[in-house]
Amino acid sequence: TGYDTLLTIIDCAGDSVLRRLVIQGAVMCYSQEENALYLAYSGAGNGVAEKIDGATDSTISEAWLIDNSPSGICYSPENGLLYVAMDFTNWIEVVDLAHSQLVDTVPVGNGPGRLLYNSINNKVYCANAGLTVNGGGTVSVMDCSTHTVTTTIRVGDEPVDMASYEARNRVFTANHGGSSVSVLLDFGGAVAETPSAEVRMTNADDGGRV
Numbered sequence: 001t002g003y004d005t006l007l008t009i010i011d012c013a014g015d016s017v018l019r020r021l022v023i024q025g026a027v028m029c030y031s032q033e034e035n036a037l038y039l040a041y042s043g044a045g046n047g048v049a050e051k052i053d054g055a056t057d058s059t060i061s062e063a064w065l066i067d068n069s070p071s072g073i074c075y076s077p078e079n080g081l082l083y084v085a086m087d088f089t090n091w092i093e094v095v096d097l098a099h100s101q102l103v104d105t106v107p108v109g110n111g112p113g114r115l116l117y118n119s120i121n122n123k124v125y126c127a128n129a130g131l132t133v134n135g136g137g138t139v140s141v142m143d144c145s146t147h148t149v150t151t152t153i154r155v156g157d158e159p160v161d162m163a164s165y166e167a168r169n170r171v172f173t174a175n176h177g178g179s180s181v182s183v184l185l186d187f188g189g190a191v192a193e194t195p196s197a198e199v200r201m202t203n204a205d206d207g208g209r210v
Helices: none
Strands: 005-011 016-031 036-042 047-053 059-064 070-076 081-086 091-096 101-107 112-118 123-128 138-143 148-154 159-165 170-175 180-185 195-200
Touching (some): 016 070, 036 081, 047 091, 091 112, 112 159
Parallel strands (some): 070 112
Antiparallel strands (some): 036 047, 070 081, 091 101, 112 123, 138 148, 159 170, 180 195
């Protein structure tokens, strides 16, 4: 990711380059169910969302976005919708690439980035890595059936990445500014999402504090 990005598609069987795309500010995710790559990147004035066929490496569809600062992305095969976090406007853009159109915009916290889709409860989790005083240091939980944020969870400072462990009903956030990992319980949605613990990580910059 980053500006002036060169996306390279490589054939892992033959270790050869199949295609190169020059794009800006790109984020991407892969759908195993559809064997398709989903991209969002900065365009000429507006962002662009694109779907690439994993079998032919060709563009299937694309749509214009409102904002031009894609910072996170995830796809729901159940809904057939793409979710793109926008850093400048602090919202998620909901995109229907089957019809090449923007469906909705959903306000979230400050500095949205990493997105995570949960097929169990049909929700998108958005890590807001901006300033805490402006609504950062949180995770916004969006209900995909209504496109509304149902809850906002306080985690450590600057959550920059997330992972899920569905077997144990957990979401983990890696908090860069807080040098910590926050553990969110009840990933499945039976009980309101709440942080159960914050684990301090070793950080060479703060004297090796644990």
